[in-house]
Amino acid sequence: MTSPTPNTSRDRYMVLNAFTMATVSHLNYGLWRHPADQTHRYKDVDYWVDLAKLLDREGFDCLFIADALGQIDVYGNSPAPALKHGIQSPLIDPLMLVSAMAAATKSLGFGITLSTTYEHPYQLARKLTTLDHLTKGRMGWNVVTSQQESAARNLGLERQIPHDERYERADEFMDVVYKLWMNSWENDAVIRDQSPAGSGNWVYTDPGKVHPIHHDGKYFRVPDAHVSEPSPQRVPVILQAGASARGIDFAARHAEVIFVVGADAAGTKANVRKIREEAEKLGRDPASLKFISAAAVVVGETEAEALEKFRDYKTWYDPIGSIIHYSSMTGVDFSQTPTDNVVTYRQTEASQSVLSQFDPAKSGRSWTLAEATSPKEGFGRARTFVGDAKAVADQIESWLEASETDGINLIQIVNPDSYLDFARLVLPELRSRGRIRPQAAGTLRQNLFPGLASGIPATSHPSRCCPNS
Numbered sequence: 125m126t127s128p129t130p131n132t133s134r135d136r137y138m139v140l141n142a143f144t145m146a147t148v149s150h151l152n153y154g155l156w157r158h159p160a161d162q163t164h165r166y167k168d169v170d171y172w173v174d175l176a177k178l179l180d181r182e183g184f185d186c187l188f189i190a191d192a193l194g195q196i197d198v199y200g201n202s203p204a205p206a207l208k209h210g211i212q213s214p215l216i217d218p219l220m221l222v223s224a225m226a227a228a229t230k231s232l233g234f235g236i237t238l239s240t241t242y243e244h245p246y247q248l249a250r251k252l253t254t255l256d257h258l259t260k261g262r263m264g265w266n267v268v269t270s271q272q273e274s275a276a277r278n279l280g281l282e283r284q285i286p287h288d289e290r291y292e293r294a295d296e297f298m299d300v301v302y303k304l305w306m307n308s309w310e311n312d313a314v315i316r317d318q319s320p321a322g323s324g325n326w327v328y329t330d331p332g333k334v335h336p337i338h339h340d341g342k343y344f345r346v347p348d349a350h351v352s353e354p355s356p357q358r359v360p361v362i363l364q365a366g367a368s369a370r371g372i373d374f375a376a377r378h379a380e381v382i383f384v385v386g387a388d389a390a391g392t393k394a395n396v397r398k399i400r401e402e403a404e405k406l407g408r409d410p411a412s413l414k415f416i417s418a419a420a421v422v423v424g425e426t427e428a429e430a431l432e433k434f435r436d437y438k439t440w441y442d443p444i445g446s447i448i449h450y451s452s453m454t455g456v457d458f459s460q461t462p463t464d465n466v467v468t469y470r471q472t473e474a475s476q477s478v479l480s481q482f483d484p485a486k487s488g489r490s491w492t493l494a495e496a497t498s499p500k501e502g503f504g505r506a507r508t509f510v511g512d513a514k515a516v517a518d519q520i521e522s523w524l525e526a527s528e529t530d531g532i533n534l535i536q537i538v539n540p541d542s543y544l545d546f547a548r549l550v551l552p553e554l555r556s557r558g559r560i561r562p563q564a565a566g567t568l569r570q571n572l573f574p575g576l577a578s579g580i581p582a583t584s585h586p587s588r589c590c591p592n593s
């Protein structure tokens with residue numbers, strides 16, 4: 125049951141992320157065919173640098189990039205529909221994009237998706253430490269346990285590790301990376317004493333201040349110290365999205381920014397309260413968690429202009445594409461399901477929360493497949509706010525209130541117009557209402573959690589549990 129306690133820890137400043145994927149269409153199914161859309165340039169570094177510069181200039185907190193590790197092939201039991209419809213395929217590696225974007229920006233954070241099921245913690249720790257150095261403390265990690273059989277098949281497994289066991293493995297994965305990031309190098313381990321040759325005092329790193337972690341667990345054995353010296357945040361900001369029972373437990377334990385789902389504001393709020401409650405039980409400070417959800421915005425100078433734009437965008441929207449993606453996330457082949465059939469929950473080894481949010485037992489009403497995947501009033505499964513600047517700002521504020529979330533992951537409908545329109549029209553309005561932080565504070569973590577004295581996680585975060593932290 126949800127907590128009756130109202131959430132009192134939310135800041136006035138909202139979290140503002142742009143949400144995309146290194147592919148032709150993310151949640152804006154079919155819009156790659158729109159004449160204004162530039163997403164087909166996703167393989168061009170200038171496309172990413174231009175997007176990052178725009179978001180940085182306009183004061184977005186973070187560019188959040190989703191990812192997947194295998195083909196989208198549940199719908200019709202084949203990759204062909206996703207390939208034809210351009211549904212998250214073709215796809216490139218988002219981590220590779222960060223250095224170029226970082227070099228062209230000052231304060232924009234980067235939330236990149238990496239899987240605890242298919243990465244190794246020792247390697248992942250080095251990759252994210254490297255980027256946290258190169259970005260000067262602007263890295264976030266969207267921790268996923270993955271959900272596609274196609275990833276398992278192509279990465280050396282017979283089949284997916286079962287859903288709950290993936291989370292068990294993920295818990296141990298986090299334990300390993302926390303030890304590497306927080307416990308292995310002391311703050312003053314690097315001395316870089318350049319005493320002249322012959323003095324005998326010169327030293328780069330004090331070996332006595334670099335500690336092996338001696339991890340020997342069920343899934344991982346990592347005996348030695350981290351190979352990289354600590355980065356500005358030490359631990360990238362931990363983002364997370366899964367919301368099954370096991371996903372909620374994981375989020376409550378580890379996540380700082382939770383990408384929360386729900387069929388509507390009430391369902392989203394129930395998930396927010398559940399995770400907050402669990403986090404508090406684990407001794408975490410409720411102010412050290414933030415909740416965001418996906419949102420699309422169609423804004424015009426006037427309501428009529430916005431409605432016309434919405435109508436135009438809708439003509440390009442691909443409802444089959446949305447079902448192809450939904451099949452992949454849920455692990456259920458919906459290719460033969462009439463779109464007016466009611467969505468019922470069934471347990472799969474893929475994402476459970478993406479299906480259970482439409483379970484009548486959870487949301488209080490039934491949803492047809494069409495309503496779940498292509499609601500008339502929106503784009504895909506993202507909340508959609510349409511109108512002039514004032515109306516959109518009103519809708520965003522009402523949504524944040526009703527869902528008890530802290531901010532949005534703004535999806536693109538048409539790139540870059542969706543972000544340009546938002547920046548030109550909605551941001552000044554939100555700014556005038558005191559919703560946008562006036563300037564960057566330092567690291568991504570300090571931007572998201574104003575008041576933190578340093579870039580490292582809050583003292584109640586599990587990464588701070590051990591010596592040297």
Ligand SMILES: Cc1cc2nc3c(=O)[nH]c(=O)nc-3n(C[C@H](O)[C@H](O)[C@H](O)COP(=O)(O)O)c2cc1C
Binds near residue numbers: 193269270366368
């Ligand atoms: C809103 C949302 C966004 C997600 N984004 C990704 C993603 O980009 N890449 C990925 O591999 N998994 C993604 N996932 C999958 C989850 O991270 C998680 O691994 C999966 O949902 C299984 O957990 P669950 O049953 O607890 O939801 C996403 C899930 C949700 C709900």
